[in-house]
Amino acid sequence: MSALPRAADGLTRVTIMQGETRVSDDPGVILTTVLGSCISACLFDPVAKVGGLNHFLLAEPGSGETDVRSLQRYGVYAMEVLINAMMAMGATRSNLKARIYGGASLRDGFRDIGATNALFARRFLRDERIALVGEDVGGHGARRVEFRPTLGLARCRIASDRPVEPPRIVRPPAPVVDAGGDVEFF
C-alpha cells in the first residue's frame, strides 16, 4: 500500500495491491486499485461514513487448486478481514452496502478464474445479507477502480482492452492461507 501526496483535487490516493485491504473514514481519501481477474469488494457504511476496499484472488492459474471449500475459506477470510476492519472503525454490519469490481475472464483449463472470483463475491454478499448496490465484473479487460470510502461512491474504468495477464497470487502477509489455522493452546 502506498499513500501519495494530496493531488491537485485535494484528495489523497491510496493504492491497494493484491492481497491488501484498506479502510478509511477520511473524506479526503480515495482508495484505488487495478484489477484483472482479481476481485475487489468496496464496502461502505453510509451511516458511520466508513468504507473499505480489498483486492483478492481465490486461485492462481495453474495452481491445481480445485478444492472449492479451500477457495471459499480464503475468500471468506479476505472479506472478513475487511468487515472486521470497518467494524473496528465504527461501521455496523447491518448497514453495510457493497460494490464489486474485476473478475475479468481468464481461462485456466475448463475454469474461468475471473468468473469464479465474481461468483464467490456475489454469493458471499447474498449469504451475508449485504446489499450489492453496484458491480462491474467479467469481460476481458483490466479495470481501474477509484473508491471514495466515506461516500460509497466508485468509479470504474477499463484500463486496457487487452486480455488480462495471469496474475501472480499474493496472499496477505500474515496469516497466509497455507499457514492458516495455526493453533495455540493456553
Next chain:
Amino acid sequence: MSPSLPPPRNEGTPVQSTIMTVDDSPSMRMLLKAALTDLGYKVLEAEDGVHALERLDGAEPDLLITDINMPRLDGFGLIERVREQDRLRNLPILVLTTESSDEKKQRARSAGATGWIVKPFHPDKLAAAIRRVLH
C-alpha cells in the same frame, strides 16, 4: 437366537460430540458446519455471543468454537459469561478469528479460552485441535 450386537464402535470417531460454533458470518458458519459435519460432529450454531448464551441455556455442547469480533456480545464477553456458570466452567472453548495480536490472545486467555486458532482455518489443523481438547 443370540441377541443382536450393537453396531461396532469406531474408536476415535467422535460421533457423539456436539460442537457449538459462534460466528456472525453466515458464510463462516456454513464452512465450519461443513467441516465439522465431515468430521462426524454434531453442530449447534449461534450468530453472536448473546445468541450463544441463549442456546447454551438448553444445551450441553462438548466444545465451543467462537469468533471474537461480533455484534451485541463479542467473543471475549461470551467466554467470560460462560466461565461464570458452574455448569460450563470446564467447557473447552477455542477462539477462531482473523485476529492474531498477542494482546488479544492474552485477553482471551485471561477470559478463560482454551486455545486460539487463526483464520482461515485449515480443516486438518482444526480437527487436530478439536481432538486434543475433546480426548
